[in-house]
Amino acid sequence: MSPQIHLVDRPLSVAQGPLVAHGLSVVYDGKPALWNVDFTAPAGALVGVIGPNGAGKSSFIKATLGLVPWASGWATLLGEAPKHGRARVGYVPQRASVDWDFPASALDVVAMGFYRKLGWLRPVNRRTKDAARECLEQVGMADFADRPIGQLSGGQQQRVFLARALAQDAELYLMDEPFAGVDAASEQVLISALRDLQAAGKTVLVVHHDLQTAPDYFDHALILATRAVASGPMAEVFTAEILQEAYGGRLAPSQLAALAV
C-alpha cells in the first residue's frame, strides 16, 4: 500500500466553496456518528442532507459549525475555520433542542438573530424589534409576534426559528430538520423562504427526512449513512441504487417506485 498524503494541517488553502468538509468524522462514546465525510457545497445551491435515522445528518451540521468535536478531518465555513466562519452563518437548530416553555414571545426569539449585530451589553432596542417584526412577516407570522412561544404550534415554532436565522442575514444557512412535524401551510412557507434565499444567492443546507419531497425541494443532495454515500446534483444522486445503499436495503420496491427514481 502506497503512503497517502492528507492535507490536514493547512485546510484553508484548499477550501473552495461556502462549506467544505474533508475526512470529517464525529465519534460519541467510541461509536462513530459520522465517518470520513468529504463534501463541498456548491455556492448558491439548495442542498438536501438526506439519510436514515442515526445517519449522522445532525452531527454533520453540528460538526461543520464546530459545536461537536471532530475525531478526524476538518471543515471550513465560508473559507474560514468554523470558529471564525460561523459568525456569518445562519443556523436553525432542531426544534426539539430547546425548551418551548421558556418565557419568551416569538419576537423575543427572532430578536436573538440580531444579538451579534447589537454586540455585548447593548439591550434590544426598538429598531431591533422592528427589524425582528419584519423577519416574522417574511414567514407569515407577523400576527403572532407577541404570542408566548409555548402557545405556538410546531409549524409556527419552526417558522419562528427560520425567521431568527433570516435575521442573521447570512451568506450560508444550515438548517436541522426544519420540516419535521410541521403542518402543510408552514411547509409551504418554509420552502418558499428557502427558494427566496437561493434566489438571493445564498447557499442553504437542509437536513431532511422526507424522501417524497426531497427531489422537489432541493437541487443538490448529500446522502449520508454515517459515511457519505453520495453527493452531487439531485438528478444524479437520487437513484434507487444509492438510496437502497444508504437505507441498507430497507426501502420496499413500492416505496422506490413511488419516488419515481
Add this chain to the structure above:
Amino acid sequence: MLDALLLSAGYNAAVAMIGATLLGIAAGPVGVFMLLRRRALLADAASHATLPGVVLAFLASLWLTGEGRSLPILLLGAGGAAALGVLSVQALQAHSRLSNSTSIAVVLSAGFGLGVMGLSYVQTLPIAGQAGLDQFLVGQTAGMRLSDAYLIAGVAGVLVLTVAAFFKELRLISFDPDFAAAAGWPVQRLDLLANGLLLATVVVGLTSVGLILIVAMLIIPAVTARLWTQKLDRMALLAAILGGVSAYTGAAASAAFHHLPTGATIVLAAGVLFALSLPFAPLSRPRRAPQVLEPPA
C-alpha cells in the same frame, strides 16, 4: 412585629433587615436564570459545600489575626469551598457514570458532613467567637454589624447590575446554547459568569438565610414569578420584588421574635407568597397542548 416592619425595632435589627432585603432582591433574578438553565440543585450542592470552607476560614483567620469572626474572611472561605463543590459536581459528571442529580447528592452530603465535623471540632476549642459559626446553618441576622451589611449591599448591588448588563446574553445561553455558540458567543465563558453569580448569591446568602435554605431564596421567588408572566424581563423584575418582600418581612419577623432563625422566616414568607399566587396566577394550571388551530391547507 409592627415596630420591626417599620425598621424601628432597634438599630441593629434595621441594619440586618436592609442587608437581608438587598440579598433577597439579588437572589430573585439570579434564581430566574438558574431555574431556566435547570441548575436549581447545583446551588444546593454549592451552599452545603460552603460549610467546610467557613470552618477552615475561621481557623485560618484565628491563627493569622487572633480573631475568627471576620465576615469577609469567612465568606471568602465559603466562596472557595462552594466553587470547589461546583467543580466537583462537574468533574463527577464528566468522568464517571453518575447522573447529574447523583453527583449533586454526593457532593452535597459529603461537603456538609465534612463541615458539621469541622464545626463540632471548633466548638470544643477553648476560644471565644466560635459560638456564632452555626448561625451560618439557618441564618441569623441579629448580630449583623454595619460593616457586614455594607458588604452584603455591595455584593447584592454588583449581582443586580451584572444580571441587568448581561441580560440579553444570559437570555440567549439559557434558551438556546447551540444557537448562541453557532452565532459566535463565548458560551462557556457566559456559563461561567452565570455560575459565578450563583456562587456569589449563595455565599452572601449564608449571612441572612443560611446555607441550608439559601437555595429556596433562589428558587421560590423565581418560580412564583413564572406563574404570573410569560416575559423574561418581567419575570426577573417580579422575582426581585418577591425576593425583597420575602426577605424584608421574614427578617422583621425574626427581629420581633428573637428565637426564630432568620432563614426560616424569610423562606416561609417566600413560601406564603407562592401559595397565595397558586390559586390566582394565570399560569398555575398544568400545561396543555397548544390550543392553536391551523387552517386546513
